[in-house]
Amino acid sequence: MKAIMLREVQSYYNTMIGYIFTAICLLVGGVLFTSSNIQGGSASISGVIASMSYVLILIIPLLTMRLFAEEKKNKSDQLLLTAPVSITQIVIGKFLAAVTVLLVTLVISLVFPIILVVFGDPYPPEIFLGYFGIILLGCSFISIGLFISSLTENQLTAAVATMGILLFLWMLEGILPQISNPTLNTIVGALSLYRQFETFQLGVLSLSAVVYFVSITFLFLFFTVKVIERRRWGKE
Amino acid sequence: MIEVMGITKKYGAKVAVEDVSFTAENGQILGLLGRNGAGKSTTMNIVTGYISSDAGTARIDGHDILEEPLEAKKRIGYLPEHPPLYYEMTVREYLSFVCQLKGVKKEDMTAHLDEILGRIHIDDVKERLIGNLSKGYRQRVGLAGALCGSPDTIIMDEPTVGLDPMQIIEIRNIIKELGKQHTIILSSHILKEIADICTHVVILNGGRKVADDSMQNLLQTSEGKRVTVVRVSDKQSSFLPQLQSVQGVESVKELGARESGFTDFEVTSPVQADVRKALFCKVAEEGRALVMLKSTELTLEDVFARLTMEDDRERAV
Numbered sequence: 001m002k003a004i005m006l007r008e009v010q011s012y013y014n015t016m017i018g019y020i021f022t023a024i025c026l027l028v029g030g031v032l033f034t035s036s037n038i039q040g041g042s043a044s045i046s047g048v049i050a051s052m053s054y055v056l057i058l059i060i061p062l063l064t065m066r067l068f069a070e071e072k073k074n075k076s077d078q079l080l081l082t083a084p085v086s087i088t089q090i091v092i093g094k095f096l097a098a099v100t101v102l103l104v105t106l107v108i109s110l111v112f113p114i115i116l117v118v119f120g121d122p123y124p125p126e127i128f129l130g131y132f133g134i135i136l137l138g139c140s141f142i143s144i145g146l147f148i149s150s151l152t153e154n155q156l157t158a159a160v161a162t163m164g165i166l167l168f169l170w171m172l173e174g175i176l177p178q179i180s181n182p183t184l185n186t187i188v189g190a191l192s193l194y195r196q197f198e199t200f201q202l203g204v205l206s207l208s209a210v211v212y213f214v215s216i217t218f219l220f221l222f223f224t225v226k227v228i229e230r231r232r233w234g235k236e
Numbered sequence: 237m238i239e240v241m242g243i244t245k246k247y248g249a250k251v252a253v254e255d256v257s258f259t260a261e262n263g264q265i266l267g268l269l270g271r272n273g274a275g276k277s278t279t280m281n282i283v284t285g286y287i288s289s290d291a292g293t294a295r296i297d298g299h300d301i302l303e304e305p306l307e308a309k310k311r312i313g314y315l316p317e318h319p320p321l322y323y324e325m326t327v328r329e330y331l332s333f334v335c336q337l338k339g340v341k342k343e344d345m346t347a348h349l350d351e352i353l354g355r356i357h358i359d360d361v362k363e364r365l366i367g368n369l370s371k372g373y374r375q376r377v378g379l380a381g382a383l384c385g386s387p388d389t390i391i392m393d394e395p396t397v398g399l400d401p402m403q404i405i406e407i408r409n410i411i412k413e414l415g416k417q418h419t420i421i422l423s424s425h426i427l428k429e430i431a432d433i434c435t436h437v438v439i440l441n442g443g444r445k446v447a448d449d450s451m452q453n454l455l456q457t458s459e460g461k462r463v464t465v466v467r468v469s470d471k472q473s474s475f476l477p478q479l480q481s482v483q484g485v486e487s488v489k490e491l492g493a494r495e496s497g498f499t500d501f502e503v504t505s506p507v508q509a510d511v512r513k514a515l516f517c518k519v520a521e522e523g524r525a526l527v528m529l530k531s532t533e534l535t536l537e538d539v540f541a542r543l544t545m546e547d548d549r550e551r552a553v
Contacts, residue, residue, distance in 0.1 A: 010325075079320035082285055083337040084307075086305075
C-alpha cells in the first residue's frame with residue numbers, strides 16, 4: 001500500500017499535475033486573501049477557505065482522473081492485480097496519494113493564516129475548523145473521483161464526469177429552497193455536501209458533519225473496491 | 237509447480253476457455269500453444285489471478301489462487317502480452333516499485349535489483365525513462381519486472397512478439413537460462429519458438445486442450461511413422477522390390493530421379509524401428525551406391541496442424 005501511494009505521489013510530481021493542482025489552488029486562495037484580508041483589512045480566513053473549496057470542484061477531478069483510468073488503458077493494472085497486494089490496499093494507496101497532494105497544498109497555504117496571526121487578530125477555531133473541513137471535503141471529493149476513474153478507461157471522461165457530479169452536489173444547496181415537498185427536501189438536503197461544509201466555515205465543530213464526510217469517503221472507496229473486484233469477474 | 241485444474245471462462249455466450257487442466261512441474265519450461273483466440277492469454281490471466289475463472293482453479297506451489305491469492309501471487313512473476321509499465325518512471329524506479337509490491341526487503345533491494353539488471357542485460361538503460369525506450373527494451377524491462385522478488389514460477393505471454401530477430405534470440409536465451417532454476421509457462425503461436433525452448437507442450441484449440449505431453453513424445457507418438465528418403469545409383473532393374481524386402485520397412489515409394497544416374501525412394505517404417513542401418517547394408521549388398529540418406533522427423537508444425545484440424549473436424553460434427 002505504501003509502495004503504491006509513494007509511486008502515485010511521485011507520478012503526480014513527475015507529470016506536473018501535482019504542481020498545477022497546488023498552483024491553481026494557491027492562486028485562487030491568494031487572490032482572495034489579498035483582496036479581502038490584506039486590502040479589505042479583515043482577519044477572517046473564511047473567504048479564503050470558501051474560495052478554495054469551490055476551486056476543488058474544478059481541480060480535484062484533475063487529480064483523480066488518471067488513478068484507475070490510465071492504469072486500465074496502459075494495462076499496467078495487470079501488474080497491480082497480479083501482485084501480492086489486495087484490491088483494498090491498491091484503492092487506499094491511490095486515495096492516500098491524492099490526499100497527500102491536497103495536504104501539501106494546504107500546508108503551503110498555511111502562509112495565509114500565519115500572516116493573519118502575525119498581523120491581525122483572527123478567531124483561531126475558524127482557522128482550525130476551516131482547514132479541518134476542507135480536508136474532509138477534499139477527501140470525499142477524491143473518493144468520488146477515484147470511484148468514477150475506476151469506471152472508465154478514458155481520463156477525460158473520468159474528469160468531466162467527476163466535475164459534473166461535484167458541481168451538481170454543490171448546486172443542490174441553491175436548488176434546495178425551490179423544493180417544497182418536505183420529504184424530497186430532506187433527501188436533497190442530505191446530499192448537499194456544502195450544507196455540511198458550511199458549519200466548519202463558521203468555526204463550529206459539528207460531529208454529524210464529520211461523520212457525514214467520513215461516511216461519504218468510505219462509501220465511495222468501498223464502491224471502488226467493488227467495481228474492481230466486479231471487473232475481475234467481468235464479461236468483457 | 238503450477239497445477240491448473242479444470243478452468244473454464246465464459247464471456248457471455250462465448251466460451252474462452254473450457255475445462256483446461258495441466259501441470260507444470262518444477263524446472264519445466266511449458267509451452268502453451270494455440271492459434272489466436274485459442275485461450276492462451278485467458279488461461280494465463282486466470283492462473284496469475286488477474287481475472288477470475290467461472291469454474292476450476294489453479295494452484296501455485298500448493299497455494300490456491302482463489303483461496304490464498306496473496307500467497308500464490310508472491311510465487312508468480314508475470315509478463316503479460318503488453319508489459320505493464322509506467323512510462324513516466326525510470327527503469328530502476330519501476331523495478332524497485334515492483335520489488336516493493338512483491339515484498340522484497342529494503343536492505344536486500346539494491347543487490348536484488350543489480351542482479352536482475354545484469355541478468356536481463358538492461359544495466360545500461362537503468363536510469364532512462366521507460367517511455368523513451370524501444371519496444372525490445374520495454375519487453376526486457378517487463379521480463380525483469382517478472383523476476384522481481386525471485387518468484388519460483390514465471391509466466392510469460394508471447395514474450396518475443398514484436399521483437400527483431402536478434403532480440404528474439406537474446407530473449408530466448410534468457411528464458412532458457414531462467415528455465416534452469418524456475419518453473420516457466422510461456423505462450424506463443426510461433427511453433428519454432430516453442431520447439432526451441434520448451435520441454436513440455438500444451439496445445440489449446442478453441443479454448444479446449446487438445447494435447448498435453450513432453451516435446452519428445454508429442455513428436456514421436458503422434459504420427460507413429462518415420463519417413464526415410466534414400467538416393468541410390470541406378471542399374472538396369474528397379475531397386476524397389478529389394479527395398480521392400482528390408483526388414484521393418486512398411487512401404488516404399490519411388491520419387492523419381494532428382495539427380496541423373498540416381499533415383500530417390502521414400503521409405504516408410506514404424507517409428508520404433510530404425511531401418512537406416514538395414515537400408516545401407518541392402519544397398520551395399522546389391523552393389524549400388526548410397527549417396528544420400530535422410531531421416532525426416534515429424535515437426536511440431538505437423539503435429540500442431542493435425543491436432544487442431546482433428547479437433548476442428550470433431551466440433552463441426
